[in-house]
Amino acid sequence: MEKQYQIELLDGEYWWGGAVADGIHMPFGNQPFERTLTPNLTPNQAAPILISNKGRFIWSEEPFDFAFTENLLEISNAKGDVQQGEGYLHLRDVYKAVQAKFFPPTSKLPEPLMFTSPQYNTWIELMYDQEEEKILEYAEAIIANGMPPGILMIDDNWQEDYGVWNFHPGRFKNPEKMVERLHQLGFKVMLWTCPFVSPDSSVFRKLMADGLLLKDENGMVAIRQWWNGYSAILDLTNEKAVEWYQQQLDHLVDYYKIDGFKFDAGDPMYYKDTDQSALPTHANGHAEKFAELGRRYRLNEYRACWKMAGEPIGQRLCDKLHSWGDNGLGSLIPNGLAQGLMGYAFTCPDMIGGGEFQNFLANSDQLDQELFVRYAQCSALFPMMQFSAAPWRVLDDEHFGYCLEAAKLHERFGNDILQIAESAALTGEPIIRHMAYMFPEEGFEKVNDQFMLGDDILVAPVVTKGTTQRFVHFPTGAWQDEDGNIIQGPAEQLIDAPLSRLTWYKRVK
Known part of the structure; x- marks a missing residue:
């Protein structure tokens, strides 16, 4: 039975939590606001936590919905028991208490290079044209233009197909040599991956026969629409499906010397509470299982997540617009702060200039160079910073110079950021x-x-x-x-x- 709760707000009380994408609306409590987490339909991390500056908290192991009215916090559709607490001194005090009780830190840290050097993602620069020659050109240009080497993420479409995690033979003639060259240049290499499987393929047929794909409420293999079309989804509550997926990824690590993975998609919006899986769970729970898998790889990145706070997982903000507003640069700080207050310490802002590729393409002929520079500066003293569109290509010399200085500032602070990240791994506090x-x-x-x-x-x-x-x-x-x-x-x-x-x-x- 779903449960309902009402909590009277105190004078001057403000709250944080729920969904990271709502950071732009936080703190809650001074105006009406509501959020559904059953399931979470936002494109970023979410967790069943609310904490206040008056030392109060709400926590549940399961999803719930909430709404702030003039004088009340209302919790509804709670899928499990909701715990309430009070009597803590302030925001930091209540955060540390909740974190210690419900998502204690593991003491493990993601790959240190994520913090000490900039990251580079091939998405905006190459989009779906992920090809060996172009990737090497991008990496060589990073070095030639004086940018510090760091992590290079090869994005979607390097693979043969969704679920077929091999380098596409038509686009990669010698991927072993490519990775070797990237390592020589000073980069660690990540590959994009997702839990989807293209239908009507031999891999799909094998996984279906072995019962490793998610089923809908009627017991049929679930085919879901996402931004790249229609796909089946691995049932990651099934240990054999997890084992199969890890075998594909481990082969890339062992044979090609890949250093880690960008785990994309897997959002709760692509699942349903009525789906049939090896272990019963709700839509948010499937996203949680996807994140659990990524802990195996020290070099990882997620954009969508449910719970999993305190874990050694890199958590990027969702794709932003090339704009100054709440869907662009204006969201980086409030949403990044929300990540920290929900236990996601190892945060990364979106790609500099905006990672929503359709919007970036629409603005490519009239790129706001000032905006691009301010994106880079805002990211420079985040735990991580990530370039994609090549600043030396899209900016004039003056504006590129400012972006280069931002990258070097991050590198200069790298050891300090890493020390704070190491402390976060031990204490669970935000960076x-x-x-x-x-x-x-x-x-x-x-x-x-x-x-x-x-x-x-x-x-x-x-x-x-x-x-x-x-x-x-x-x-x-x-x-x-x-x-x-x-x-x-x-x-x-x-x-x-x-x-x-x-x-x-x-x-x-």
């Missing part, structure tokens, strides 16, 4: 942190355009067009910029923020 998380008594609950990197670095990117000055909220203490100037907080101060640099400060102890 980038909400101002209200770090300074609970200073009224920062609604500050969503700056963040803390660890305990001591305050980062204040520009996220609005044509802006060369911005107000920065300084907490109590002394804050030093990279030129050595010190500002004493608490203060709200108008700061110069030219296009040529990212605004950041270090706490002076």
